[in-house]
Amino acid sequence: MNVRSLRLRLLLVFMVLFTSNSVWAENKKIVLSQLFQSVMFLPVYVALDKGFFEKQGLDVSKQTAGSPNAALSAVISGSADFSLHGPEWTAIAASKGANVQIVAGVVNRAAVWIVGKPDFHYKDPADFKGKTVATGLMPIASTSLLNKLLQENKASDGVKVLQVQAGSELAPLLAGQADAAVVYEPGVDQLVAKGMKVIHSFPQQYGPYLLSAITTRKDQDPETVLGFITGLNNAMKFMHEHPDVALEVARKEFPTLEPDVVAAAVKRMLDEQVYPESIAISPKSFEVAMQTQIALGNLKEQPVFDQLIGNTFIQNALSTAATTH
Template sequence: MGLLGATVLLSGCGASSAKAGASASAGTKVVIAQAFQSLLYLPLYVAMDKGYFASEGLQVSKVTSNSGANAVASVISGSAQFSLQDPMIATLSDIKGASVVPVAAVVNGVPVWIVGHQRGAFSNLAGQNIATAIPPSTSTYLLQRALKQKHMKANLEFVELGTEAAPVLAGKAQYGVVYEPTVEEAVAQGLKVVYSFAHQYQSDYAFSSIDTSRAFIAKHPRVVQEFVDGIDKSLQYIAQHPQGTIQIAIKEFPTLPPSVVKAGVLRMIRDKVYATSPVITPSEFHNALQLQEFLGNIRPGQVSYADIVNTKFARNAK
């Protein structure tokens, strides 16, 4: 994914109203643990940069946990009130009794692409060498399931996350399965996008979500609503102001070339990766759940949308 692993603490800022100013100095303090510093999580950064949380009366700090499991663990331990990662990690934790649930969508497209030297059909992957991330990685699992469903075999070369294009460029693999910004880095070096999982799922996959504990919801429903309201405003901003979104992304990723950041953000907006509503739908949840069932992590019928996803706050977002 080309992710930056440094832990970052930021406060909500950028709102110009008197209410926002007052909130910044006297608002309720909450912490969100993100799995990684990632272009995927741009809605969170936009909400902080634009002061959407501050205008709701919240002082929001983010910490980087370096894995989805660690992000959820922060909520379980109480060191963070919210987490941002794959909602299936929260689902698995909830099954085990941790009582953590998704409350808002952030990414409901599948931000995974396959790159190679020549464009072609997915069937062209049969028998080829494909570089993909070392498991656990959703990109690798999606590839493995797709190959199995199409009764195809390929030679998978497992590499570090964010380096999947390197073997292709070196001639050691024909294809690489990549996230952003690796897609744009690969394209800039002459590779082409061969296949898009984003197009396959058409914004119908619960890929990244805001999660919190059932206990926190019971004790602080107002805070949860305010947080989800801030995310909702951010999603609307991204949909309506791509250029402003790009500028925020460039600030969040100062070590990446601005051209790469711009291209990555525009691709994800164009491919409808970012959610346009914080509501996680039954079909989005079901599509993500099916992958966990394929992996054997969750038994068919073990969990349901109604049991896991709390839609109250997303549906009431304003």
């Protein structure tokens, strides 16, 4: 064998090995179906932007479904691997036989606030009497929380609840057609920037409350589930250690919003512990969230924690994080 032939063979062997390694190293493509694009879901966006999923061998892309039913249906049908929305929708689907489970918490507080006019004198829900409150069209968590607040305080009579398309709750308040609005961030700080004031904080009222979570099928590949939630958990830890970087990601995800509004929204949710420090789901936060849905008639009974929450996955991800830091 001459030198030229030997070099050619070595080159072919190298090319085969290189190609094979490239295939082996290719990340698994994963689809996350989110309810909507929201600053509440910043932990997911940090995980995407800063490569936390890639480090777990996953190439994750997000799609916006527009409704919780559509997001969850994508998982059930197999067109998405994970979905992000309120846990009550997973509970309802599971009660009807859907093979789904919750594998990570994302929003750890009832991240909804009531914002009123500057001259709205508010001490308790009785002060809503004779007022108009703008809120999202049901079914939506913000309106569920408002209704529960009014019902529990026997304050429903005399209150005009103006339901509008989700995301447009600010308009009636700014136009003078409502005295208050029930909103998520960044709507809260958009209104504050225009002179309105926060009159009620549901995060402060409830404390730990599982508002939004990651759902997947029970037959999803276990390694994929563990990799996804481990990446998400690591992103949560990172954003609490580096809030300035988290803010950079938020501004990138919401380029049309005023930078000061984004900064105020992220700060409010860090201060009020809306962004959890881990994916852990406590039985109490789950129970409180489900009680809201039961009180409103959306659920018939309290779901069994261990049947709906994939806690083994969660604990494994937390253990992995503990051993790598």
